Amino acid sequence: MIDVVAAIIINEQQQILIAKRKEEKMLGGYWEFPGGKIESGETAEESLIRELMEEMHIDIKIYKYFGENIYTYERETIKLIGYIAEIVKGKIILTDHSDYKWVKKQELTKYNMAPADIYFIKKLEKEASI
Ligand SMILES: Nc1nc2c([nH]c(=O)n2[C@H]2C[C@H](O)[C@@H](COP(=O)(O)OP(=O)(O)OP(=O)(O)O)O2)c(=O)[nH]1
Ligand SMILES: [Mg+2]
Secondary structure (H helix, E strand, O other): EEEEEEEEEEEEOEEEEEEEEOOOOOOOEEEEEOEEEEOOOOOOHHHHHHHHHHOOOEEEEEEEEEEEEEEEOOOOOEEEEEEEEEEEEOOOOOOEEEEEEEEEEEHHHHHOOOOOHHHHHHHHHHOOOO
């Protein structure tokens, strides 16, 4: 199983950041919460901070653990671990995605999100505080 961290980044307008995976990647064209695979020796939080700097050139502050979902794709099983976060520094510069958007949580279902993310979208809908 591959451990993957994902950031549910929320802005002042209560919008959530989603990013579109490049076509040539696995799950190409799907939208996701930015993040990536945890590397050896890293904590989940360290990994997420590194990934957001690498993929979007932003510094994030992690607020809380949100939940995790184990999902089996054809080629691999991932454990997707989600954290609520916000941007503390930097302007988004994409290095690994083809697009990004800030969307209200009710709008997330309109996007073709990676199948493993549906669990988080449902959980977000239920959370009154987000
Ligand atoms: N980052 C991220 N990955 C997700 C999400 N949902 C989901 O199924 N995945 C899957 C896609 C990949 O198979 C796997 C790892 O994510 P990734 O491609 O971002 O990994 P990475 O940034 O370390 O990239 P790479 O070095 O492997 O190219 O997790 C999500 O919301 N965010
Ligand atoms: Mg990634």
